[in-house]
Amino acid sequence: MPELPEVEVTRLSFSEGIRGATILAARLGLPLRWPLGIQPQQLQGQTVQAVRRRGKYLLIDLSDGLLLMHLGMSGSVIFADVLALAGKHDHFDLETSLGTLRLNDPRRFGAVVFASGEDDPVAHKLLGRLGVEPLGDDFDALIFYQSLQQRKAPIKQVLLAGDVVVGVGNIYASEALFLAGIRPTTRANRLSRPRVLRLHGAIRQVLVRAVEKGGSTLRDFSNAQGESGHFQLEAMVYAREGEACRQCGTAIKSIRQGQRSTFFCPLCQKP
Ligand SMILES: [Zn+2]
Missing domain, CATH: 3.20.190.10 (MutM-like, N-terminal)
Known part of the structure; x- marks a missing residue:
């Protein structure tokens, strides 16, 4: 989607x-x-x-x-x-x-x-219920940390819920958690401040990069001029189950979380 x-x-x-x-x-x-x-x-x-x-x-x-x-x-x-x-x-x-x-x-x-x-x-x-814009000035790293402290759900689920930070969907949540070295199943309130700060930066980085790349080509996305995007070509984990991690060579794993597929590297992403 x-x-x-x-x-x-x-x-x-x-x-x-x-x-x-x-x-x-x-x-x-x-x-x-x-x-x-x-x-x-x-x-x-x-x-x-x-x-x-x-x-x-x-x-x-x-x-x-x-x-x-x-x-x-x-x-x-x-x-x-x-x-x-x-x-x-x-x-x-x-x-x-x-x-x-x-x-x-x-x-x-x-x-x-x-x-x-x-x-x-x-x-x-x-x-009304939407969280802060991840690309806007309101997405503050410390407030993000404080919000995550209130959540016991796995971090990936919290990102997808959209009420802490809006619009970080399945592809980009998976990618940002990889960049931050965080296992998607880690409970949000268990994340240390330095790890949350890293995740904050990773979310922005992944989204900015995706916009620059014209969006993902998954599900035949194309913009209003009919041009398709290229983000998916460089995904680190998303839809790469069984393939070698681009960082360490370990096979990328896939699990189900709340009816959605999650992809991660068991070595690079720590619980
Ligand atoms: Zn790895």
């Missing part, structure tokens, strides 16, 4: 192009995870002010309100002057004076939701 870096790469690939556009029409396909919340015609005439990101949500600021877009499990966005007729997996088109923004989502776990503002209960429900 698209993780934070893929959503950020998506944002970067169309945010400048659509800025200032006037909405000419909006078209809905099959129902997505949540309803739009207004009639599509009500978007007509609004202008797009900016495109921001919060966690894995794209926030499309309009002259009056905003659209929250989530890519779900399989969503991708394309923004182009001219698009083919909507196919069976195209479930939202925002036709604007500068091009059409289209959400393609075969599994339909994604959504586009209108909110009058970020304090609208609709927006609050989706964004």
Whole structure:
């Protein structure tokens, strides 16, 4: 599923192009995870002010309100002057004076939701419980350490839960824990301060690198210009079960944690 870096790469690939556009029409396909919340015609005439990101949500600021877009499990966005007729997996088109923004989502776990503002209960429900942005200034190493002290769950589960720090999904949590030398099963509150500081740096490093690389190519991710990413090519542990650790040569292990696959090096990553 698209993780934070893929959503950020998506944002970067169309945010400048659509800025200032006037909405000419909006078209809905099959129902997505949540309803739009207004009639599509009500978007007509609004202008797009900016495109921001919060966690894995794209926030499309309009002259009056905003659209929250989530890519779900399989969503991708394309923004182009001219698009083919909507196919069976195209479930939202925002036709604007500068091009059409289209959400393609075969599994339909994604959504586009209108909110009058970020304090609208609709927006609050989706964004309210999110932890700090890992790439923002609020992601402070010491506060991160203090938050982890309150958690007894395995560190990887805590990262995935998203309420301490948002948007560190399966791929990037696995990779960051490798860089920090931490076993994914280690209880969060058992991590020493120096190890948490290392993890803090590793999370940022992994995410920044992934955005620079254009996101992961896993599950056919591509940005709004149709270009795919290259992060997965250099993964240290993710999806490398049985392969040699790039650092020590030991076979990478895979376990299940909360129904998700976790990959780690039993030698480089200490409990
Ligand atoms: Zn190793």
